[in-house]
Amino acid sequence: MGEYLTLFISAVIVNNFVLTRFLGLCIFFGVSKNVNASFGMGIAVTAVMTLSSTLAWLVYTYVLVPFNLTFLTTVVFVLLIASFVQLLEMVIKKSVPALYNMWGIYLVLIATNCVVLGVPLINVESHFPLGKSIVQAFGSGIGFGVALVLMASLREKLRLADVPKPLEGLGVAFILAGMLALSFLGFSGMISL
């Protein structure tokens, strides 16, 4: 149990995927302009990542490895995740339209995204068993959401600041992310895996 808890905290805070491994930056800078949107995005990413990592693990262990097709991992995972997200979108649209209206748009955005593809790949590469893969994917999703909401709140404050003209927009957003990463660096060494 302790092992899983450590893994979870490490994925959320210490090895935060956005701030230490730079995955999912396109969404991170694209969506973090307002807090509500980043909240929705965080939830969508967590859900998709947990489900698709589980699926990817099953396909890798029971299809790719027995048939000696591991060199196709990248191709298979991309297709698997993209079609899975599409399917999820259809199901939610049909069965829970309210949920779809709120967060449906984020699903389309994450169909082909670094972090959603990256986590299943990292799980497979580090030879995690199924339980650990799920915990790692769930934790990374939460960590992504936390970073996104933090960044969005900072950027909302930033709107009132007087930024030098060439740095307006993306430039200052990057510097801000750097500061955020610097403060997350304080957690490193807290947990060693």
Add this chain to the structure above:
Amino acid sequence: MKELWDIYKKGLIVENPIFVLALSLCPALAVTSSVIVSLTMGLTVLFVITANNVVVSLIRNLVNPKVRVPVYIVSIATIVTVAQLVLQAYLPDLYKALGIYLALVVVFAIILARAEVFASKNNLVRSFCDGLGMGTGFAIAMVIIGACREVIGNGTFLGFQIMPAAYDAPLMLILPAGAFILIGYLIGACKILVERIEKSKA
């Protein structure tokens, strides 16, 4: 000829994939802690984007528009797998250094964006030039970031010591936080440059 040169040239600065379009930022931060690794990544992307533009341009009249995105993704994923296998066979050290980010080339927004915006609407030669230009712009940006981080953060260039031995390297630039801040300033610098270019044209 002039027209092809114009297509090629716009990827270098005015529409630079990293600094101006701000697509594919993950690799720009993740694998730029040394020049040689950034260069490998830059060249890999140059290859993938050019090859994919050629493929997409060749099949652009055969693909039903409704399924075009999955088709493009399969094409990109296949080309990336080829690049992965080649690197693994001939440059195993660099393959290890690039790690997971090599597989992630598949989902780099810039590659899909060029296929969608340019190659699906233009002929073979023009798409080839566009891919080459965007790829070169990407590679140049990667090398600039890699050089800044390696020289300032480690005092070396391509592994050779170039700073005096007494140079106390600020470790921060090698760390993730430094990468973010450095790119923030580089984006600002590129904005000034683009403005100057446009002013001189007007």
